[in-house]
Amino acid sequence: MLIRTTNDRLVPADGAGWRASSGLLELCLASPVSADSIVAVTRSVLLAVDMDGRSRVLDVDLIGLPAELLAPLSRYAVPPRPSTGSGPVALDLDAAWLWIHVQDGHRVSRHRRSADVRFSFAGAGLVAIQARLTAAADEPD
Secondary structure, eight states: OEEEOTTOOEEEOSSEEEETTTTEEEEEOSSSOOTTOEEEEEEEEEEEEEEOTTOOEEEEEEESOOHHHHHHHGGGBOOSSOOTTOOSEEEETTTTEEEEEOOOOOOOEEEEEEEEEEEEEETTEEEEEEEEEOSSSOOOO
16 A cells, blocks of 8 residues: 655555545555455544654544444553553543554654544454545644
């Protein structure tokens, strides 16, 4: 998968794609994603995407998940202050906040906006996320 920067120049990234011009984010957490995976769609979740100086996705936060998604995501639940190395996907059940670490790096920018999000599950695991921004402008962070 590829990240497209604000000028749509292609930048390789393993399993993460961000297209700033259209506000589309794709994360592939398992490969291949089966066509018969279970899909859940939610509207108006706060999406935060951290980028480094080369426009690579570092971290993705999905904040304000609806209650019906917390049960299928509960396998990723961590204590309020997780220890280092708790895994690339973590869920704070109290805050309904899913955090996905894509790669290490120094955050240079953050895009924060409301998004419609599609979650794909296979078995008990999350295998892919696709999010499309819905707000007109970035919220500064």
